[in-house]
Structure formats: C-alpha cells, structure tokens
Amino acid sequence: MLEDLFKVVKSRMDDKAPAEKGKKVSIPSDLLFKCPRCKNVMFMDDFIGSAKVCSECGYHSRLSARERLDMTIDKGSFVEYDRDMTSLNPIGFPDYEEKIASLQQKTGLLEAVVTGECTIRRHPCVIVVMDSRFMMASMGSVVGEKITRAFENATEKGLPIVVFAASGGARMQEGIVSLMQMAKTSAAAKRHSDAGYLYITVLTDPTTGGVEASFASLGDIILAEPKVLVGFAGRRVIEDTIKQRLPDEFQSAEFQLEHGFADMIVERSKMRRTLSKLLKLHEKDGGLA
C-alpha cells in the first residue's frame, strides 16, 4: 500500500505523457515543483508562497508536520505530547532500526506523528498532525500510542481534537502489532465521542489503508483538502483486480464528498479559519457565552 503511492504517481506521470518518454528533462527539485496531478511546473518560490498548492489544478500537496502546525495554530500555543517516544522492533524485522534512524536524521522527527495541545484563533484543542515524509506516516506502535494518548488527554481535559490525517496505512514492518493500533485508536476515539467532545478529521494527501479504515474515518466532522488521495485499497491493487485503468478522480477528496464520506472540502488558505469557527460552534453556549 505504501509503496503503491509512489508507483502510482510515477507510473501516471509516465503514461500520461508518452511522447516525452526517453527525452525526459530532469528538473532540479529545489528550484521547480512539478505537480504530480496535472504535471504543471511551478517555480519553487511561487509554490511555497501559495502554501504548496498547485496554481493550475489546486492540488494541495504534502506538508511537514511543522509546516502544518505553523499555518494552522496560534504562534507559541503548542505544547507537545510524548515528543521522545520512539519505535522498537516488535517482530524483529531486518534493518527496521536502521531505516527509522535514517528517517529521524532526514526529517528531524522521531516518528511519523506530532501530537499536543494548542489554540486555533484562541480556541483550545488537542491536535494531531501526521507527517508523510516519515515512512509514509504509516501507523506502527508509536503512531498508534501517541494518537491514542492524544484522544485520552482530550477526553480527560474535556477538549475537542483535530486530526490532520495522512498515511499509507498500517506499518507492515511491525506485523500484527500495527494492525492492532487501528482498534486501539478507534476505541480511544469512541471514549472521547461518548464523553461528548468534538472530533474533527482533516483528510490530507494521502489518507489510505489502515488509517483511513480506523480513526481517520471517525470524525464528527470530516474535512478534506482539495484533490488529495483518500481511499482504503491501493489503486494499483484495484487496477490489477479489474484490469482497467481507474479515472484520475477515483479516491480523491472530491470522490469521497460525492459518495458521502466527507463533509466539506476546504482550501488550505481557509482551513485555520474554518477550524476555529467549527470549534467555536461546539463550545459552551455556541461560543457566545
């Protein structure tokens, strides 16, 4: 499922532009951004200036957890939970520790999710942000445990929770233990829900597999960024089963909205404001007290 995502993007790039094959121009990735959806090429400065949204098709590309927090929450309001938690190797998968160590080096993160408390335009909440640069934000023990604790903290403190989901699914390298994180996080979400508190999910690129099939689909309100990939099964797996190429919009945020599995598609530039308004609506006396 994980690797699928890369392959899909790559293979779709390839077969969309057969004429270009062979004489591929290499693009210096630090200067230009090529949209994986519409192939539009932008100057990196413009791309970053537009909050990493494609100017042509509106694809909302992936952000690091740090970038996401910076554009979403009030400056200086973040108190991180469980920052130092790191992975072990539950089934002794070869080279797992090395892979984790090299990603820690590369991303400056210890694991694929950042959790904590913050305010969004002065509205307090618990926040969870997944970072796809870290093993496609797959869910193993650490991701599962940190998200579970985030829900438990929110329940204990009577706070709403906002989850920016992004993931390739369960982390295969941790075997059955990763599968069980789906049940663990969903059960914690249920307790938070039963206590009467608000849970907002934001589906970002990509939200798939075991994460889409657990907490990410359980928000009271489900928002999605435009054009992002959201689905359960890997696209290639389905294409192999039905022996047909699937349309581009299959498993997009828009597809989920159309089929009734998302409430609203919200552009990045309006996300902070939208979240704060929704949080306020759920505060005591509708936030007007």
Place this chain on the structure above:
Amino acid sequence: MSELSVWERIEIVHHKGRPTVRDYIPMIFEEFYEMHGDRLFGDDGAITGGIARLGGIPVTFIGQVKGRDIEENKKTNFSMPHPEGYRKALRLAKQAEKFHRPVICFIDTPGAFCGVQAEERGQGEAIARNLFEFSTLKTPIISVVLGEGGSGGALALGVCDELAMLENATYSVISPRGFASILWKDASREKEAAEIMHITADDLQRLGVCEQIIPEPSGGAHNNPQQMAENLSEYLGDAVQRLLKKDIANLLDSRYNKFRKIGMFSEPQAGK
C-alpha cells in the same frame, strides 16, 4: 503438531476440505436462524449472521464465509466482504446488544474486498465504524479465527473480549505474499515472509493478541470436522458462560485495555 512450520500451517488452512463457518454452524448450535442485509444497501454473501442457541443460551453469530467450491465462492466472493457485509455485522451486533445476547464472530478472510464499488460505498468507513462501535458494545464478544485472518477486513470482526484461534489459523496485517511484494519488491519470497511475520496462534498469544488456542485434530481440522466442532463448542460454551458473569462496566474496561496495551515503543524517563 506444534512442530509444523508456518508454511505447513498455511497449507493446512488452505486445504480444500477445511471446514468453513457453514460446516460448523449446524454442528455447534442446537438451532440457528440466518438473517440477511444491512438495511442500507444489500446483503453480502461474504458474511453470514443470525441468531442461534449455544448450550441453551441465545447468541448472535457473525461469520466470514469461505466457499467450498466455485459456485459457493461466487456467492461469497472468496470470503472478501464489501462494506454492506461489515454493516450487516454491525446491525446484528447492535441487535445482540439490545437483547443482551453474546456475539460470536468467526473470522476467515484473506481481507476486505479491494474494488471500485467497495471504495464507492466506503470500505474504510465500514471497517472503522465496526472498530468504533464494537469497542463499547454492551454485551460479550468472542472472536474465533477459523483459518485466515487477513488485515483490516478480519479486524472488523475482531474487536472482542476474547480472541481465540484454531491451532493452525493465522492472523496478519497483510498476506505473506503482499508483505514480500511491498517490503522486498519480490512476491516469490512469501515463504520467507511467512516465517518472520509472526502470524501463528502461538506468536499471537505471545504478542497479547490471542487469548486461547483451540486444538485441531491431528493433521488439521479437515481430518475430523466433527472433532473440531466439538473442540470449538466446548471452548465457546465455556467462554460464553464466563463472560456473561462479568458486569458490563468491567467487561468494557477489560476490552479497552486488551487493545490499549498492545504496542512496543520506548520512552526516555517520563516527563512531557
């Protein structure tokens, strides 16, 4: 028996004559009534369910159906459920809660179906909803892996108070073939994957996922389905009696903690 390799167990589980939930139901229950449909979209042949009597006690059963031949497999989609199958399971579980009947889930699937319609109807949401709702269902839940427990599609019937596995059954995050294909880009290394994935009943008991291992007749369940059904009956009868004695608040706390404690990570001295 316990000297079998993982691969030998997988072969036993895939034996043509291995009994399915349809074989066990009439042997385990004194009476049973099959119910159909999710009341939302349709009736999924990959999941059966209904009301039955086990040792005199009314129970709800839900089970993934492996076909025994091509005809049956067409109806049951090779035991790969669509969202409506999971929603039927949830409907029956809610009904069981209402009448305080224990729920017995039989897991036997390679995984949830991967297809266009399954995505359109929210495969991920259907699985997630079951994890969410089963976690606080106010009645005992027992899940038994009969053969193959594949991924989220199995877990959707696996949020329970007690998970049992038949001796040769496997339960995994992905098939060994998928594991080898994704992590090593080489599906042909599936045997090697099977050995390192920790997917047998013994492995899962050690990892705190499985509580009970139900012995199979020598050589596997297919060698003596009657004996296998008796072993299953004996376990289920005992588990139902035992779990019915627990008060609901306790039962739900233990169910929460059963999953809560699964995971391995390190944390340098507490202090947030």
